[in-house]
Amino acid sequence: MFNNLDLDVIFHPKSIAVVGVPSKVGGNGWLGMYGSLLKFDYPGRLYPINQKVSELGGVKVYPNLSSLPETVDLVILSIPAQYVPDTLRECARTGNKNVHIFTSGFKETGEAEGLRLQEEIEIIARENQLRIIGPNCMGLYVPKSKIVSWPAAPTESGRIAFLSQSGGHAQDFTNYGARLGLRYSKVVSYGNALTLDACDFLEYLAEDPDTDIIAMYLEGISDGRRLLKIVKKINQFKPVVILKAGLTESGTRAVATHTGSMAGETHLWDAFFKQSGAIQAHSLQDMAHTVLALQNINKVQGSRVALLGVGGGVGVEAADACSRAGLKMPDLIPTTQKKLREFIAPAGNMIKNPIDAMPILLSFKLMSKTLDIVSSEPYFDMIIISLHLDWIYDMDQGVHIQKLASYLATSAGKHLNGKPLAVCWRASRLEPKIEEQGLILEKELLQAGVPVYRDLPETANALARISNYHQQKKHLSN
Amino acid sequence: MFNNLDLDVIFHPKSIAVVGVPSKVGGNGWLGMYGSLLKFDYPGRLYPINQKVSELGGVKVYPNLSSLPETVDLVILSIPAQYVPDTLRECARTGNKNVHIFTSGFKETGEAEGLRLQEEIEIIARENQLRIIGPNCMGLYVPKSKIVSWPAAPTESGRIAFLSQSGGHAQDFTNYGARLGLRYSKVVSYGNALTLDACDFLEYLAEDPDTDIIAMYLEGISDGRRLLKIVKKINQFKPVVILKAGLTESGTRAVATHTGSMAGETHLWDAFFKQSGAIQAHSLQDMAHTVLALQNINKVQGSRVALLGVGGGVGVEAADACSRAGLKMPDLIPTTQKKLREFIAPAGNMIKNPIDAMPILLSFKLMSKTLDIVSSEPYFDMIIISLHLDWIYDMDQGVHIQKLASYLATSAGKHLNGKPLAVCWRASRLEPKIEEQGLILEKELLQAGVPVYRDLPETANALARISNYHQQKKHLSN
Numbered sequence: 030m031f032n033n034l035d036l037d038v039i040f041h042p043k044s045i046a047v048v049g050v051p052s053k054v055g056g057n058g059w060l061g062m063y064g065s066l067l068k069f070d071y072p073g074r075l076y077p078i079n080q081k082v083s084e085l086g087g088v089k090v091y092p093n094l095s096s097l098p099e100t101v102d103l104v105i106l107s108i109p110a111q112y113v114p115d116t117l118r119e120c121a122r123t124g125n126k127n128v129h130i131f132t133s134g135f136k137e138t139g140e141a142e143g144l145r146l147q148e149e150i151e152i153i154a155r156e157n158q159l160r161i162i163g164p165n166c167m168g169l170y171v172p173k174s175k176i177v178s179w180p181a182a183p184t185e186s187g188r189i190a191f192l193s194q195s196g197g198h199a200q201d202f203t204n205y206g207a208r209l210g211l212r213y214s215k216v217v218s219y220g221n222a223l224t225l226d227a228c229d230f231l232e233y234l235a236e237d238p239d240t241d242i243i244a245m246y247l248e249g250i251s252d253g254r255r256l257l258k259i260v261k262k263i264n265q266f267k268p269v270v271i272l273k274a275g276l277t278e279s280g281t282r283a284v285a286t287h288t289g290s291m292a293g294e295t296h297l298w299d300a301f302f303k304q305s306g307a308i309q310a311h312s313l314q315d316m317a318h319t320v321l322a323l324q325n326i327n328k329v330q331g332s333r334v335a336l337l338g339v340g341g342g343v344g345v346e347a348a349d350a351c352s353r354a355g356l357k358m359p360d361l362i363p364t365t366q367k368k369l370r371e372f373i374a375p376a377g378n379m380i381k382n383p384i385d386a387m388p389i390l391l392s393f394k395l396m397s398k399t400l401d402i403v404s405s406e407p408y409f410d411m412i413i414i415s416l417h418l419d420w421i422y423d424m425d426q427g428v429h430i431q432k433l434a435s436y437l438a439t440s441a442g443k444h445l446n447g448k449p450l451a452v453c454w455r456a457s458r459l460e461p462k463i464e465e466q467g468l469i470l471e472k473e474l475l476q477a478g479v480p481v482y483r484d485l486p487e488t489a490n491a492l493a494r495i496s497n498y499h500q501q502k503k504h505l506s507n
Numbered sequence: 508m509f510n511n512l513d514l515d516v517i518f519h520p521k522s523i524a525v526v527g528v529p530s531k532v533g534g535n536g537w538l539g540m541y542g543s544l545l546k547f548d549y550p551g552r553l554y555p556i557n558q559k560v561s562e563l564g565g566v567k568v569y570p571n572l573s574s575l576p577e578t579v580d581l582v583i584l585s586i587p588a589q590y591v592p593d594t595l596r597e598c599a600r601t602g603n604k605n606v607h608i609f610t611s612g613f614k615e616t617g618e619a620e621g622l623r624l625q626e627e628i629e630i631i632a633r634e635n636q637l638r639i640i641g642p643n644c645m646g647l648y649v650p651k652s653k654i655v656s657w658p659a660a661p662t663e664s665g666r667i668a669f670l671s672q673s674g675g676h677a678q679d680f681t682n683y684g685a686r687l688g689l690r691y692s693k694v695v696s697y698g699n700a701l702t703l704d705a706c707d708f709l710e711y712l713a714e715d716p717d718t719d720i721i722a723m724y725l726e727g728i729s730d731g732r733r734l735l736k737i738v739k740k741i742n743q744f745k746p747v748v749i750l751k752a753g754l755t756e757s758g759t760r761a762v763a764t765h766t767g768s769m770a771g772e773t774h775l776w777d778a779f780f781k782q783s784g785a786i787q788a789h790s791l792q793d794m795a796h797t798v799l800a801l802q803n804i805n806k807v808q809g810s811r812v813a814l815l816g817v818g819g820g821v822g823v824e825a826a827d828a829c830s831r832a833g834l835k836m837p838d839l840i841p842t843t844q845k846k847l848r849e850f851i852a853p854a855g856n857m858i859k860n861p862i863d864a865m866p867i868l869l870s871f872k873l874m875s876k877t878l879d880i881v882s883s884e885p886y887f888d889m890i891i892i893s894l895h896l897d898w899i900y901d902m903d904q905g906v907h908i909q910k911l912a913s914y915l916a917t918s919a920g921k922h923l924n925g926k927p928l929a930v931c932w933r934a935s936r937l938e939p940k941i942e943e944q945g946l947i948l949e950k951e952l953l954q955a956g957v958p959v960y961r962d963l964p965e966t967a968n969a970l971a972r973i974s975n976y977h978q979q980k981k982h983l984s985n
Contacts, residue, residue: 181938197819197895201820201897201933204935275827282826283822283836287823312824341643341673342673342724345673345753349758349761419679484792
């Protein structure tokens with residue numbers, strides 16, 4: 030029904046009309062979605078529409094779509110639900126085929142009037158082949174096109190796409206991911222999915238040269254077979270990470286009242302994940318952590334982890350976390366132990382897996398030697414370094430933490446034999462200076478492309494997912 | 508073998524000898540465990556012991572225990588492992604029965620010498636009825652007695668006890684909990700549990716008038732039946748929360764090399780939790796969140812939650828989180844909906860469960876009316892309010908967030924009909940000012956005794972655990 034060229038116009042609109050701009054500038058200069066586009070420096074032709082005023086903040090306001098000097102690439106409707114049907118008819122009449130309906134009050138209400146309205150606009154949209162994003166959604170964020178329909182988002186582009194049935198989640202995932210250095214090609218909040226559904230966007234993203242990784246927040250889907258087919262195809266060359274909501278009894282009901290979707294049964298979704306090779310995430314944060322690993326690690330041969338870190342309790346926690354995530358932590362074999370014992374004193378240092386030895390964290394020479402030895406062992410596929418910042422901070426008030434950050438960002442990579450490294454840091458004490466040091470370390474590592482996390486289960490889960498993805502990918506075929 | 512009076516002396520020592528103080532003051536004034544006691548203003552008689560020096564930082568140093576003017580209430584050994592047996596013999600000779608052995612290098616090494624040494628000291632300890640904390644542990648933190656053996660901990664006392672086989676976890680749990688306002692009666696890191704084991708400390712804490720809630724980090728236990736019996740007994744009047752490590756294959760091996768314990772099989776521990784009524788935690792943070800709920804909510808009748816919060820995606824997440832945690836989110840019945848619709852406009856506001864209505868968050872009059880109605884419904888047992896600070900912040904740069912904090916801390920409680928309230932806040936944007944507002948809100952609520960969390964699964968898990976605890980408690984008996 031839709032082709033990628035149509036969506037290409039929607040994602041890179043040269044002209045936009047916003048129907049239902051405010052009659053006047055609100056507090057803090059608030060101007061709704063129209064204001065978000067202005068603030069984001071949208072460079073195309075932008076037409077505010079409102080019947081009641083002729084001017085807004087010094088800019089001409091048009092009374093309706095018919096009065097515009099052109100048909101536009103994208104119409105945004107931000108008007109009460111009862112006016113949507115007539116305005117859609119006007120869209121059809123004026124040849125404006127691409128419409129983002131922000132307005133809510135349709136199927137998701139579960140009430141008679143909302144259901145009726147959604148049926149009415151669906152008929153109008155299908156008869157006129159309108160390409161509808163929504164209703165009941167936040168629409169688009171495409172930094173390359175300088176379009177965004179919410180108050181704040183990074184201006185730089187990246188190579189991650191996010192499809193979301195929730196407008197709040199579209200903002201939250203984008204913002205939380207941005208903290209981890211994630212940047213986006215396209216973010217789409219598509220709500221009730223009147224005509225354009227997840228699969229239509231996926232068909233586009235599959236071929237989108239700007240997108241390497243696809244993340245999705247999914248409540249329900251109209252055509253499960255089509256989704257399976259397309260996700261399975263994409264997973265062969267771009268990873269797809271999906272947070273599927275509504276997999277519990279209460280969740281299913283909540284989904285129905287949110288986007289009017291059918292959440293579907295758990296066992297069907299289990300089968301979907303198995304067959305499609307899609308990576309299942311369990312929360313927005315979890316999805317961002319997984320995408321971070323996918324973005325920075327493009328090769329991993331298996332699931333066997335070597336862990337370097339200090340503290341017996343942390344070692345036990347790491348072992349449990351790795352096991353639960355599906356990773357293995359093989360014991361060091363005697364020859365490896367012997368090589369390490371040549372430069373690590375026995376007292377207070379455990380040369381097992383985890384390798385629990387403070388001297389390694391204090392001397393970069395020892396750290397490099399250790400990484401050389403461990404990463405060259407064929408029975409390890411990846412390495413985690415766990416840093417307890419409270420303890421390292423106490424030595425010299427953070428000087429060594431920053432040295433460690435520089436070492437891990439610039440030198441550690443030369444001692445990994447091409448195997449992936451992830452870093453996990455923690456600080457339990459409520460001391461702003463330690464937290465501050467941690468954030469600097471985090472930033473430096475993220476900029477250097479080293480995935481960094483704040484707890485061991487997070488780290489283990491992210492690594493397990495990409496290890497699994499790379500193993501499964503080989504077996505996917507149409 | 509031990510009685511509570513003996514332990515009472517250990518927890519409230521009037522005199523302490525530290526064997527193995529440094530020969531000189533280290534960088535940053537470092538003086539090891541002796542220094543931690545000085546810094547914590549330990550008011551008792553404190554004797555540093557080191558054969559090689561006669562003075563340290565202006566204080567007389569004794570050469571050995573025999574030269575002290577008295578037998579002390581607690582001896583701390585911070586000397587190399589090979590000297591521990593002889594020093595223990597000296598303890599026995601001089602009548603010093605209470606010994607914390609900080610030193611490691613015993614059974615946990617898994618190596619011949621360590622195993623031999625542990626056997627040797629166990630014989631000495633048992634023959635002389637020494638009460639040993641450790642070896643391979645951090646020992647005690649008792650704010651009331653002003654004793655602590657690590658660098659930093661809150662000076663105020665509280666009513667939570669923590670028993671930990673890991674010294675790192677003893678510090679981490681104490682510090683992480685302190686961020687949530689938790690304060691402690693006694694924290695014990697007891698490592699390899701040579702003579703004093705978890706059960707001995709539990710017998711004491713059961714009768715300790717200073718302790719209301721007991722948290723434990725457990726790797727292994729020598730007498731499972733005794734543990735079951737005592738935990739089951741305590742749970743009838745004080746909740747016991749346990750983080751059991753080593754419940755995976757790798758974790759079991761890690762436990763053996765950490766404290767030389769046998770982790771035990773998963774199905775045995777499942778049965779233990781079921782029969783003892785103990786609350787099972789899954790991480791240190793999770794344990795702290797559970798203790799926070801236990802501390803502030805002492806009555807809850809069932810597991811049915813009403814949720815107030817804005818955003819459809821968040822509503823779905825809440826429903827999934829509650830279901831997964833074992834809580835129920837019943838639909839509002841029509842009479843409740845009708846009462847709420849009298850003052851909440853239909854457009855944009857969903858009067859279901861979750862109640863997704865921004866006006867409630869903006870007007871405290873509406874919030875109070877809503878809480879009055881919802882909490883009076885017999886089909887709800889508790890209430891969660893979910894706050895998305897990014898959105899509330901954008902309205903007025905945080906002014907309303909602080910008003911909300913005051914309302915929730917001081918007024919909301921009058922509209923709850925005695926039912927528990929928990930608050931969950933989130934901020935996705937990396938904007939320090941929003942985070943700052945969140946921390947202020949958090950602090951105000953915690954001071955007012957309202958449990959507050961940062962994500963919905965955390966909130967749901969903590970509430971589910973206490974709901975479950977209060978239901979099960981009725982069925983526990985000896």
